[in-house]
Amino acid sequence: MTAPAAPTLSPMCLPRAGALTEALLGDGATPSTDAVASARRDLEHGLTDAAGRAGARPCLRVRAFDLVTAAGGGSSAATPFRWTTRTARRRVGLAALRACLSEPGMVPAEAVALVVADPAAPSGPGPAGPGSCSDWLCSLSPPARAAVQAESTAWATAVWTSLEWDRVQPAPVVGAPDRWWDWRGPVRVALQGRADVRVPGPGGAHLVVLDGYPSAASRQALCFGPLVDALRSNGAATPARVVAWWPECGKAWVQQVDGAGLRACAGQVVRVVRLALDATERAG
Amino acid sequence: MPSPLPLIDATRSGAKTVALPAPGSLPARTVAANGLIDRLRGSVSERPAVDPGLAGGLRAWLEDGTSTAPDRGRLIVEPGPRSGLTVLVVPAAGMPGQAARQAPCRRGAPPRSGADLRAILLRTVLRLTLTAGPPRAPFEDALAALAVSEWGGLVVEDVGRLSRHRGSELREVVRHGATGIAHGWAPPPAAWLPRTGDRVIVPLAGGRVVLQSDSDLVLGAPSAGRASVCMMRALPGDGTLEGGKVRRFLMLLETLRSGAAPFRVASYDLDRGRLVVDDVTEATLSAAVQEVLALLRRRLDASEGAR
Structure with a gap:
């Protein structure tokens, strides 16, 4: 093929x-x-x-x-799935990008920090529940969350700067x-x-x-x-x-x-x- | 404008300068570890226009030089755990980029040395500091951060295998290094688009050769015609020939990835808390290509000799 x-x-x-x-x-x-x-x-x-x-x-x-x-x-x-900084960065990063698009002036580092600080919020990385990204994030210690924040910020910034968003209609x-x-x-x-x-x-x-x-x-x-x-x-x-x-x-x-x-x-x-x-x- | 800080001339401070192609002309500067982010960014007015054809020329040079790489496995060029550049050979099968990501922390590899563990832990502390401020318990917090990263669990296992005495030594060394990091670094303003752990992978020769690295801090939006990105990687011991190679390697990879050269690349000396800064020029990028090709040639010659 x-x-x-x-x-x-x-x-x-x-x-x-x-x-x-x-x-x-x-x-x-x-x-x-x-x-x-x-x-x-x-x-x-x-x-x-x-x-x-x-x-x-x-x-x-x-x-x-x-x-x-x-x-x-x-x-x-x-390779069975498990949440890591790498597998979580897309979920967290996408939630942050939604925040950037809805809040003029917000940039990825700020948006990711907000998502990671309150993963269970409606603006979080997805629905809560056993095995979910938001439940996993809630279970993490502050330094582990900061590691997720770092990886997610890099991912979200790459996507945020990849498009001219105001032109996308x-x-x-x-x-x-x-x-x-x-x-x-x-x-x-x-x-x-x-x-x-x-x-x-x-x-x-x-x-x-x-x-x-x-x-x-x-x-x-x-x-x-x-x-x-x-x-x-x-x-x-x-x-x-x-x-x-x-x-x-x-x-x-x-x-x-x-x-x-x-x-x-x-x-x-x-x-x-x-x-x-x-x-x-x-x-x- | 950043506040003026005393620049220490590399030759007077005892730091070695780099070679290839014109050793004395490479603009390495060493600055005191204070207000390091300002030093990294410099002044906006200093940023040069981007030559959009340069990245294509460098890529063509590299493709030419790697076209005869053998098909027996993937050759991965990356900064070594402590200093300089290394070449690893990994199986070619699997997802593109997967083998490259696994290479530094593959399961079954020999346990990392104490110096390697120290470097990994201090880089983790640096990234935590740049993301959320200085950690309260650097050693324990770095381990907690590594435990949730893709391959960091293997590092945590290695630390767990240390004797009580060596574990205490490592904790103390990391605590001491973290103090220096907290003195020099803080989370940059979000408007500068800071990112830590930014990974770059450049495949060449149809994926038979892969150049890869990650930076501990990248600042700036992608170029729109003028150089706009600067980056930093922490290294244990710097100002040496090998540190210069790593800096030039980083600038080469970013140029190939984004199509625009960054304006400045720095390495942060984890031992002495100093920042060594290179402005990016065509000469430094050409030197980086020559160094990569020479390294690969040596590695391939050694392999042929062993066969």
């Missing part, structure tokens, strides 16, 4: 925020409902085929991360909850779509902030969030493009969402599900 090409932003353009904002607001049509229906058929057919050989097992969750990991030859199951949605699409066949599969910033409406876009640096494997996952949106809405809420941005290396890729990209991504999802089911079979 060939991943779609994704043009990169020129490193010569300064300020970078201008170029990234242009990329996010660029022209382009969303894929047709026929293209979405075709991707859905491919996906459901592939999942049915893959699940036909599988015994009973709990729901399989698939994220963009899993597509990248599988394409790179790794296994995401090897309609108003962007920052850190909206992940979107899910469920497939209930012989095996239950749940796709978890994520975007850090969503520009809503027709011709909308996703900004996805990623760790590390891009590779060939990264291309496989760019259309994953749009695929989930397309499947959920039957194509009515599919974004026109995705901008993937790696602040640690300063690279950005722009991916126009089209039928071919959605079908390629659906193929990768089927591959990941096959790998997971094969691993379960070998272990069992």
